[in-house]
Amino acid sequence: MDLKTTVTAITIVALRSEQIVEIFVKHDVVPMLLIQCEKCEGSSIRCLLLRALSTMCCTTSAVRHFEKYSGIQLITDILEEDSRPEPERSEAVTLLAQVTAPWIEDNYSLRGLPEYTKSLVKFLTKFLKNTRCCQNLLLCAAALSNLSAMDTHNCIKYLISQKSIEELLKAIEHRRNTSVYVLEQVASLIANVSSIDSARKHLIEIRAPAALMCFLQVKNVGENVEKRLQQKAMIALSRLCSDHKAAKQIVEIGGVDKLVKLCREKENRFNSDAVLVAALASLRKIVETCGKEVISYQDSQELIEPRLLDSFLAYSNQNESYV
Known part of the structure; x- marks a missing residue:
């Protein structure tokens, strides 16, 4: 049996179950x-070998084997060579996104990752700038988001120096009907970066708050992904809008009305109390920064003036429990 046939067979069989993957790992x-x-x-x-590895690395034990045998170095070597065909680099990015995926149990770090984070961010940013493929854009966004969660301080430093988020926002702006899954990954990336105080100024300068408010306008693309997008966007906004420039961006594009809707209409936020808290906190920061004139008197009386807990209880999905 030749290598191509063998690798294809491994990929097909590995897709059947994690139990089979564990046998392969063993x-x-x-x-x-x-x-x-x-x-x-x-x-x-x-490409076939990289795809087989992506299929295999869906369990903790497989990822541990991947890191043990210098898998991150292999990915970096592929991405840094401009002579590599785009399909090959695409498969390498897929593998990177897979082995850094947050849904894999106990997948909080990868051996050797800090050594290669700078190069990976650089090459991913270059790749997403040059590709015309929406799938590649999604893969790059996912990989950058995962890296920012796994190697936070290192990654964020390089994300800023490489202008990675700015390039992602430009790519979204230049494409029509960008996939909601791309928006979800970019919102997740911005949320991760916004967790570092020193990085927030950069996000505000590239108008990330305004972009996030635009992301929140997405409708009728699937409840689950809309929920995730909304939650990530609101986490980031609640961290950013204490800054006057961020608050001003939101006010200028009519974002206050959207935040009010998220507070008042449970179905608009998919009954999420986490989104309610973030929206209330964001509104209060915006009003504190920009003044009460940015919100109606009634909204101010009900959403801003009371204690945060009282406003939360009034609009919470669980408010019946407190009666």
């Missing part, structure tokens, strides 16, 4: 695939 299939990636000369075969 028999050192992950390091074998990594070795073949380094040895093979054909890009098409390397």
Whole structure:
């Protein structure tokens, strides 16, 4: 059986269940695939090997094998070579997004990642700037978001120096009907970066608050992804809008009305009390910064003047519990 047939078979079988993946891991299939990636000369075969690795690395044990055998270095080597065909680099980004995925159990760090974070952010930013493929844009956004959660301080420093988020926002602006999944990953990335005080000025300068408010206008694309997008966007906004420039951006694009709706209309926020708290906090920061004239008298009386807890109880999805 030739290598192409073998690798394709491994990928197909691994897709069936995590139990099968664990059997492969036990028999050192992950390091074998990594070795073949380094040895093979054909890009098409390397694409198949990278895809097999992406399929395999859905469990903690598989990811641990991947990091043990210098998988991050392999990805970095592929991305840094401009001569590599775009499909090959795309498969490498897919693998990076997979092994850094937050939904994999106990996947909080990768051995060797800090050493390569700077290069990875640089190459991902370059790739997303040059690609015309929406799928590649999504993969880059997901990989950057995952990196910003896994190696926060290092990654954020390089995200700012490489203008990665600015380039993502430009890419979204220049495309018509950008996938909501891209918006979700970018919102998640901005939320991660906004957790660092020193990074917020940069986000405000590139008008991230205004972009997030635009993201919140997305409708009828699927409840689950809309929920995730809304929650990530609101986390970031609640952190950013204490700043006068951020608050002003939101006011200028009519964002106050949207935040009021999120507070008052449960169905508008998918009955999420977390979004309610973030929206209330954001409104209060905006009014404190820009003045009460940015909000109606009634909204001020009901959403701003009372204690935060009282406003929360009045509009919470759980308010019946407190009666």
